[in-house]
Amino acid sequence: MQHRASIFIALFSATQLFSVHAALAQTCASTISQTEGPYYRTPNPVTTEMRLGSDGPLLNMRGRVVDQNCNPMPWTWVAIWHADPTGAYDNVAPFDRYRATMFTDANGEFVFHTIVCGLYPGRTRHIHWKVDGANTALLTTQTYFPNVPQNATDSLYNAALLMQETILPDGTHDDFFQFVVPTSGACTAATITANPASVSVNVGATAVFTANGAGSTPRTYRWYRDGVELVNGGRVFGAYTGSLSITGVQASDAGQYTCRSGNSCGAQLSSAAALTVLGVCTSDLDASGEVDAADLAIMLSAWGRCKACDSDLDGNGQVDAADLATLLAAWGPCA
Numbered sequence: 241m242q243h244r245a246s247i248f249i250a251l252f253s254a255t256q257l258f259s260v261h262a263a264l265a266q267t268c269a270s271t272i273s274q275t276e277g278p279y280y281r282t283p284n285p286v287t288t289e290m291r292l293g294s295d296g297p298l299l300n301m302r303g304r305v306v307d308q309n310c311n312p313m314p315w316t317w318v319a320i321w322h323a324d325p326t327g328a329y330d331n332v333a334p335f336d337r338y339r340a341t342m343f344t345d346a347n348g349e350f351v352f353h354t355i356v357c358g359l360y361p362g363r364t365r366h367i368h369w370k371v372d373g374a375n376t377a378l379l380t381t382q383t384y385f386p387n388v389p390q391n392a393t394d395s396l397y398n399a400a401l402l403m404q405e406t407i408l409p410d411g412t413h414d415d416f417f418q419f420v421v422p423t424s425g426a427c428t429a430a431t432i433t434a435n436p437a438s439v440s441v442n443v444g445a446t447a448v449f450t451a452n453g454a455g456s457t458p459r460t461y462r463w464y465r466d467g468v469e470l471v472n473g474g475r476v477f478g479a480y481t482g483s484l485s486i487t488g489v490q491a492s493d494a495g496q497y498t499c500r501s502g503n504s505c506g507a508q509l510s511s512a513a514a515l516t517v518l519g520v521c522t523s524d525l526d527a528s529g530e531v532d533a534a535d536l537a538i539m540l541s542a543w544g545r546c547k548a549c550d551s552d553l554d555g556n557g558q559v560d561a562a563d564l565a566t567l568l569a570a571w572g573p574c575a
């Protein structure tokens with residue numbers, strides 16, 4: 241009796257598992273490819289910020305890349321290019337207007353901040369794309385905006401490439417498209433082969449961290465300070481390369497830096513490297529808690545040759561322009 245009961249339970253479980261498996265074995269239809277057109281140019285800026293001045297209306301171009309089983313494809317390369325508000329493409333080097341590339345994030349998602357592109361004769365409103373993972377074929381296609389009258393007359397228009405669109409209260413267009421790129425073939429997950437090293441730099445100087453990765457391409461690097469992802473801009477350069485630079489280092493840049501090497505088959509995070517910012521509090525010569533005019537006065541009064549004096553911030557035996565530059569870069573409250 242007990243034996244029969246366990247057979248029943250086994251059969252029941254197998255049936256349950258089968259139906260659960262069937263429910264999970266989702267499939268996503270591959271995104272159809274379309275012509276590249278005559279205006280693809282390389283290299284493109286690696287950025288998510290494509291807005292230039294007040295060219296409007298604004299467009300938050302969001303997307304996701306998934307495989308044939310609808311699983312997200314992290315760290316997958318995406319290129320976007322589209323016409324400007326007058327319907328013209330940027331065909332002049334360095335090809336940085338309304339063209340960009342970026343890798344998807346850990347969830348296979350991306351967003352480009354751009355504008356609604358203009359129309360040009362013979363075509364409806366459209367955006368050009370390339371999508372490439374480490375174990376996918378390169379997809380080249382176009383996507384389309386809903387409610388555009390010219391959709392009805394453009395022979396290239398395809399409803400399968402229509403974006404989901406919401407117009408936000410401030411008039412910004414929020415569009416979304418899910419790209420489905422089938423995976424196949426061998427793929428080597430990205431790894432870190434050389435970790436970044438800790439550095440100590442004077443306030444106002446440049447800090448450089450380098451990391452090396454390996455694995456199938458396309459492959460990306462991402463940098464983080466205390467776990468927060470860094471983006472290019474301001475004093476940050478190379479945030480998507482193996483070499484991160486921070487210019488004009490300030491006290492607030494101090495922290496633990498890590499680098500992720502990633503491709504659509506896997507990713508690895510480096511060990512942490514510390515950035516120590518020197519000369520911030522050593523510039524507070526009167527220990528008032530602030531680097532200010534009083535400290536400047538102390539330094540100027542000690543100007544010239546000096547042995548083991550506080551104002552010789554870099555310890556080179558002389559109070560000079562280098563020490564003054566360090567003090568000025570540290571100006572303000574001293575943490």
Ligand code: FE
Pocket residue numbers: 277363366368
């Ligand atoms: Fe076009």
